[in-house]
Amino acid sequence: MAPNALIEIVNVGFQYVGAEKVALKNISLSIQKGEVVAIVGHNGSGKSTLCKMLNALLMPAEGTVRVDGMDTCDEKNLLEIRRRVGMVFQNPDNQLVTTIVEEDVGFGPENLGVKPSEIRVRVDEALKEVEMTEYAEKASHALSGGQKQRVAIAGLLAMQPEVLVLDEATAMLDPRGREEVLSTVKKLNRERGMTVVMITQFMEEALGADRVFVLSEGRLVMEGTPKEVFNERTLLEESRLDAPAFVKLRDELIAAGLPVSHEAMTCDALAEELGRALKS
Amino acid sequence: MPIIIEQLSHTYLPGSQLAYPALGDVSLTVQDGEFLGIIGHTGSGKSTLIQHLNGLLLPTAGSVLVDGLDTREKKLRKQIRSLVGMVFQYPEYQLFEETVERDVAFGPKNMGLSEEEIAPRVEEALRLVGLNPSEFAEKSPFELSGGEKRRAALAGILAMRPKYLVLDEPMAGLDPRGRREILALIESLRSDYGTGIVMVSHSMDDVAMFADRIAVLDKGSLFMVASPEDVFSHSTELLDMGLNLPQATQLVRALRARGIDIQHDYFRMEELAADLIGRWNHDR
Amino acid sequence: MTANISLGQYLPGNSVVHRLDPRTKIFLMALYIAIVFVVKSLVVFLLPVVLLVAMFLFAQVPASYFFSALKPMKWLLVFMFVINLFATQGTTLWIDWKFIHITQEAVEQAVYITLRLVLLVAGTSILTLTTSPIALTDGLEKLMSPLRKLRFPAHELAMMMTIALRFIPTLMEETDRIQKAQMARGADFESGNIFQRAKSMIPVLVPLFVSAFRRADELAMAMESRCYHGGEGRTRMRELHFHWRDLFATLLLTAVLVGIILLENLPL
Numbered sequence: 052m053a054p055n056a057l058i059e060i061v062n063v064g065f066q067y068v069g070a071e072k073v074a075l076k077n078i079s080l081s082i083q084k085g086e087v088v089a090i091v092g093h094n095g096s097g098k099s100t101l102c103k104m105l106n107a108l109l110m111p112a113e114g115t116v117r118v119d120g121m122d123t124c125d126e127k128n129l130l131e132i133r134r135r136v137g138m139v140f141q142n143p144d145n146q147l148v149t150t151i152v153e154e155d156v157g158f159g160p161e162n163l164g165v166k167p168s169e170i171r172v173r174v175d176e177a178l179k180e181v182e183m184t185e186y187a188e189k190a191s192h193a194l195s196g197g198q199k200q201r202v203a204i205a206g207l208l209a210m211q212p213e214v215l216v217l218d219e220a221t222a223m224l225d226p227r228g229r230e231e232v233l234s235t236v237k238k239l240n241r242e243r244g245m246t247v248v249m250i251t252q253f254m255e256e257a258l259g260a261d262r263v264f265v266l267s268e269g270r271l272v273m274e275g276t277p278k279e280v281f282n283e284r285t286l287l288e289e290s291r292l293d294a295p296a297f298v299k300l301r302d303e304l305i306a307a308g309l310p311v312s313h314e315a316m317t318c319d320a321l322a323e324e325l326g327r328a329l330k331s
Numbered sequence: 332m333p334i335i336i337e338q339l340s341h342t343y344l345p346g347s348q349l350a351y352p353a354l355g356d357v358s359l360t361v362q363d364g365e366f367l368g369i370i371g372h373t374g375s376g377k378s379t380l381i382q383h384l385n386g387l388l389l390p391t392a393g394s395v396l397v398d399g400l401d402t403r404e405k406k407l408r409k410q411i412r413s414l415v416g417m418v419f420q421y422p423e424y425q426l427f428e429e430t431v432e433r434d435v436a437f438g439p440k441n442m443g444l445s446e447e448e449i450a451p452r453v454e455e456a457l458r459l460v461g462l463n464p465s466e467f468a469e470k471s472p473f474e475l476s477g478g479e480k481r482r483a484a485l486a487g488i489l490a491m492r493p494k495y496l497v498l499d500e501p502m503a504g505l506d507p508r509g510r511r512e513i514l515a516l517i518e519s520l521r522s523d524y525g526t527g528i529v530m531v532s533h534s535m536d537d538v539a540m541f542a543d544r545i546a547v548l549d550k551g552s553l554f555m556v557a558s559p560e561d562v563f564s565h566s567t568e569l570l571d572m573g574l575n576l577p578q579a580t581q582l583v584r585a586l587r588a589r590g591i592d593i594q595h596d597y598f599r600m601e602e603l604a605a606d607l608i609g610r611w612n613h614d615r
Numbered sequence: 616m617t618a619n620i621s622l623g624q625y626l627p628g629n630s631v632v633h634r635l636d637p638r639t640k641i642f643l644m645a646l647y648i649a650i651v652f653v654v655k656s657l658v659v660f661l662l663p664v665v666l667l668v669a670m671f672l673f674a675q676v677p678a679s680y681f682f683s684a685l686k687p688m689k690w691l692l693v694f695m696f697v698i699n700l701f702a703t704q705g706t707t708l709w710i711d712w713k714f715i716h717i718t719q720e721a722v723e724q725a726v727y728i729t730l731r732l733v734l735l736v737a738g739t740s741i742l743t744l745t746t747s748p749i750a751l752t753d754g755l756e757k758l759m760s761p762l763r764k765l766r767f768p769a770h771e772l773a774m775m776m777t778i779a780l781r782f783i784p785t786l787m788e789e790t791d792r793i794q795k796a797q798m799a800r801g802a803d804f805e806s807g808n809i810f811q812r813a814k815s816m817i818p819v820l821v822p823l824f825v826s827a828f829r830r831a832d833e834l835a836m837a838m839e840s841r842c843y844h845g846g847e848g849r850t851r852m853r854e855l856h857f858h859w860r861d862l863f864a865t866l867l868l869t870a871v872l873v874g875i876i877l878l879e880n881l882p883l
Contacts, residue, residue, distance in 0.1 A: 146837035157852040322585035417799035427821035441801025
């Protein structure tokens with residue numbers, strides 16, 4: 052096992068009961084401590100299935116998944132794995148359990164049997180981290196989508212995880228909510244060294260990752276830095292994925308002869324390059 | 332005839348302690364066959380506004396006339412709702428019938444049409460949304476995939492052959508390919524059948540693609556309604572309102588900030604690309 | 616935009632009643648109900664009335680809540696009063712006009728029954744006004760927990776109540792959305808007889824049920840991901856503790872109950 056690997060996935064295969072196709076075939080990848088990793092893929096590519104293996108919601112039919120050395124198939128590891136790998140789901144409503152925000156944030160520690168006074172401390176800290184302290188005593192159903200997801204994140208932070216997994220957690224949010232969630236997660240990675248795994252179909256979200264894994268039809272077809280992955284245009288197309296709009300523009304400009312670097316992937320980077328190219 | 336919104340105001344729970352003024356004095360006309368985009372920050376009144384278009388909500392002040400019919404007239408409501416088809420967010424959550432065919436037939440049935448009139452409409456609607464009738468008509472809606480469910484829900488509205496189609500975030504939750512397909516479908520309804528489209532969206536790029544005009548709502552009032560070019564040239568105001576800009580507009584701003592003089596307020600990437608390439612070739 | 620409906624209308628506050636342990640309040644309600652049923656004579660009836668007023672005062676609940684608690688019942692109260700006025704047999708005739716015979720016993724019966732209803736409804740509303748739904752479920756769970764030895768699923772029931780309470784507003788919003796979507800397709804929920812109207816609810820109820828099941832599935836997954844594994848080994852952030860005020864209130868109401876029983880049964 053690689054020295055810093057927090058999560059190791061080796062030759063994992065899976066098929067849902069009664070399904071025609073195999074959901075996952077021969078997936079091997081490892082996630083290092085402190086990394087921000089994006090797992091992208093079209094609908095049905097297996098990314099959701101793979102995601103659920105990270106915290107033992109699903110067990111691989113073939114191969115192994117290890118979290119911090121612990122095999123997810125071993126029942127006695129279950130609670131510890133789920134404590135360390137916190138998962139945020141897509142539907143903001145369907146992961147809030149109780150009526151009041153701070154009660155919900157305390158749900159995880161309560162399950163772990165943490166001392167009541169300690170739970171209080173953790174809840175207050177977690178709410179502060181996600182900037183939802185003023186909402187502590189408010190009703191959970193009345194929050195916006197972005198706020199609900201942040202409360203969900205706080206609920207995970209209160210369990211003191213090592214990895215935060217976002218299972219398309221921004222898919223149902225408006226742009227503001229998406230921004231809130233992504234900046235919260237990036238902050239946690241930056242300031243706390245939290246390992247982050249983002250499952251997404253929005254290429255723009257993968258831009259901020261350290262590494263990107265591309266799934267297609269249940270297989271791992273590509274892995275690399277965002278730059279490397281987005282340069283493989285044909286492979287992306289075959290995987291039914293869209294490169295980010297600015298990357299597509301950049302490639303069009305390069306093909307037309309403009310001296311724009313292959314490194315540019317964002318609006319500002321592209322503007323920089325074009326500024327140099329067009330003013331000279 | 333157009334949909335005429337005249338000084339429309341709407342307050343929720345008027346007269347109570349919880350009274351909330353969602354819309355204030357909005358006047359707007361939706362022309363026959365036009366593609367009108369509606370944008371605005373969350374809470375700006377977009378959802379409230381569109382619910383007035385088919386009489387689901389009634390004005391606290393002002394009026395809404397659909398083809399000359401006043402939404403406040405209870406007797407006219409049935410007619411209005413067959414003229415203005417409405418597709419809510421995540422419409423797949425409204426499917427309920429035993430088969431796709433029967434669910435799609437629900438709207439036409441409520442309109443009082445006969446079996447003979449309904450059957451061809453159902454078939455036509457399913458074909459329009461890309462669901463092969465022979466394959467999908469007899470299936471249970473709950474067997475379908477997410478994308479298929481959404482199409483089935485859309486077919487349910489199209490079977491009513493509305494003159495106007497109002498859609499609230501029709502692409503929400505779809506993958507990039509799904510987004511493109513639904514958007515193309517909506518535009519084809521307009522170009523092939525002359526259906527007027529009113530589309531609420533948070534995705535500026537989607538709105539920018541096909542809209543003839545865009546209405547911008549801000550805190551319950553109409554900030555402006557104009558061509559996309561006009562609207563997106565007000566980029567500073569839009570950003571202040573908490574709205575995004577189309578990606579091309581973002582790049583234009585960034586380039587101008589670096590001293591590149593882009594004359595046009597491009598909001599479509601292809602046009603901006605052509606400009607930049609042309610500029611480069613010209614300089615050689 | 617749905618109106619904020621909180622079940623039982625919890626009114627946040629810091630009165631002494633608010634601060635009582637929810638278990639105490641549940642028990643006090645039981646005592647109060649017993650009191651309301653034990654009183655028989657007019658003079659003794661004053662005691663629960665005074666008690667009710669005292670509860671409202673100590674809980675710092677405005678009198679308007681008294682009336683709003685009774686509002687949904689107003690026709691029932693009138694009905695009960697009138698029925699008992701005419702249906703009760705008695706000996707001392709007060710009104711004897713044409714076919715209307717009203718006796719003293721009938722008047723007493725009508726007044727007492729109506730008064731009991733009023734006292735019951737208004738009094739028990741104090742429980743829900745001063746106790747948040749979570750505190751209530753916590754209290755109930757604690758009270759039921761000894762039954763776990765008998766395999767009674769106290770924790771599971773409490774969890775069910777908590778989740779149900781949490782989802783009521785969400786489900787109401789969803790019902791509203793679905794209704795609107797079906798109305799946009801021409802559905803009519805208002806016209807027709809009772810059978811037609813019941814049938815018209817199918818396009819709302821089916822999607823709602825399907826959605827509820829899906830929610831339950833997703834919620835279960837989220838709960839498991841947060842290490843939920845039943846009530847075993849679970850702690851609570853908010854712990855319930857008894858204070859002197861709980862003891863005092865319990866003793867007070869017990870004394871009132873005993874006093875009333877004595878007053879009603881000793882020859883005076």
